[in-house]
Amino acid sequence: MTEDLVLPAPRDAAPEVSGDPLLVVEGLTKHFPVKGGFPIRRTVGAVQAVDGIDLTVHVGESFGLVGESGCGKSTTGRLITRLLEPSAGKITYSGQDITHASRKQLAPIRSEIQMIFQDPYSSLNPRQTVGKIISGPMEINGIQPAGGREGRVRELLEIVGLNPEHYNRFPHEFSGGQRQRIGVARALALEPKLIVADEPVSALDVSIQAQVVNLLQEVQRELGIAFLFIAHDLAVVRHFSHRVAVMYLGKIIEVGDRDSIYTRPRHPYTHALLSAVPEVNLGDDETVGRERIRLAGDVPSPINPPTGCRFRTRCWKAQDKCATEEPPLIQISGNLAGHLTACHFPEEPTIEARDEDIVLDPALAALEES
Numbered sequence: 001m002t003e004d005l006v007l008p009a010p011r012d013a014a015p016e017v018s019g020d021p022l023l024v025v026e027g028l029t030k031h032f033p034v035k036g037g038f039p040i041r042r043t044v045g046a047v048q049a050v051d052g053i054d055l056t057v058h059v060g061e062s063f064g065l066v067g068e069s070g071c072g073k074s075t076t077g078r079l080i081t082r083l084l085e086p087s088a089g090k091i092t093y094s095g096q097d098i099t100h101a102s103r104k105q106l107a108p109i110r111s112e113i114q115m116i117f118q119d120p121y122s123s124l125n126p127r128q129t130v131g132k133i134i135s136g137p138m139e140i141n142g143i144q145p146a147g148g149r150e151g152r153v154r155e156l157l158e159i160v161g162l163n164p165e166h167y168n169r170f171p172h173e174f175s176g177g178q179r180q181r182i183g184v185a186r187a188l189a190l191e192p193k194l195i196v197a198d199e200p201v202s203a204l205d206v207s208i209q210a211q212v213v214n215l216l217q218e219v220q221r222e223l224g225i226a227f228l229f230i231a232h233d234l235a236v237v238r239h240f241s242h243r244v245a246v247m248y249l250g251k252i253i254e255v256g257d258r259d260s261i262y263t264r265p266r267h268p269y270t271h272a273l274l275s276a277v278p279e280v281n282l283g284d285d286e287t288v289g290r291e292r293i294r295l296a297g298d299v300p301s302p303i304n305p306p307t308g309c310r311f312r313t314r315c316w317k318a319q320d321k322c323a324t325e326e327p328p329l330i331q332i333s334g335n336l337a338g339h340l341t342a343c344h345f346p347e348e349p350t351i352e353a354r355d356e357d358i359v360l361d362p363a364l365a366a367l368e369e370s
Helices: 073-080 103-110 130-140 148-159 164-168 176-188 206-223 234-240 258-263 268-275 320-324 362-369
Strands: 021-036 042-058 062-066 088-093 113-116 194-198 226-231 243-248 251-257
Touching: 021 073, 021 226, 042 062, 042 073, 042 088, 042 226, 042 251, 062 073, 062 234, 073 113, 073 194, 073 226, 113 176, 130 148, 130 164, 130 176, 148 164, 148 176, 176 206, 206 226, 206 234, 226 234, 234 258, 243 258, 243 268, 251 258, 251 268
Parallel strands: 062 226, 062 243, 113 194, 194 226
Antiparallel strands: 021 042, 021 088, 243 251
16 A cells, blocks of 8 residues: 555454354365367466465354465455355355355355355446446345335445435446445445455556455444455555455465464565555654565466475575475464464564565576675
8 A cells, every 4th residue: 555545543442252153164276277289288287376265254253365466366265255156165154064055056156155256347337327236136036125126225335424315326337436435335335244245446447456355344333244254465455454364376375364364474475465564654764664675577477386385485494304295373472372284384473674684586686786
């Protein structure tokens, strides 16, 4: 986030969260086949977009999922909402296994799991009015609210901060931020228990992002809806989420409550992510010191990921063991309960400035020395 986006301080006291698990994901996997050969198109490989992840979202909880582009965050969201069919693993919602449930089996719970899409421009039908877009889910599920569907739509428009008189307008008459609010209203139309928000503010102007995030936070607090909040912006996730999972190349490599992830990270990749957050200038002489880590190269291809630990090719602590053994996601000695890390050689739990910056890119190091 840039300094133009001003978010209120993260909530000191999080809303009451039930201890009951609402969503449980175990070993979730999605491999997309790669076709090749001529003239016969045959499978020659697979894109390992999501490769055996575990996570739990509790009733009323906001769970953040962060990572750089291409790590599998959005695919995870679409698997959970069953917009994609999992290759392996298990998805349990309210105690019911929905991993490979048919459309008929999913019908009773479709209204309870909704999604807010990343692009507010392509997620709304340009040929339908706002009223039709928001009332559509109610029509499909045969819901007739008290006061009629139109009355409910106007109420939802007001909840998300839009004028109820905009009922008959079309999407092209709204700005990006307003369109995303329409998407939020559509997600709320069926009174869901879980909303998967797939980078809901990344396509918006910085000046609008805080408004939408605050709207989602207010909705979550007032209605008690659980959120799986997918984003690559660490500031937004810290502001919104109770717990955070860090994802890299199809794997979850660290998970814990918000404060422990941001102040006591243990995985080297989490340290690298946090070091990329712009430093906060507190005055003329006082600046928050933070280590600076710049990684070599790009993320490896998900078609042929590294053996063992997938981060080892960019990690400054990698040893032979990292290439042969995949580190389990476990609680490391000294971590708070529930703070899990997948690393053979975890970092010290501090993000204070090091004596020397870590620079793994030789070209960048040579450029700075010249």
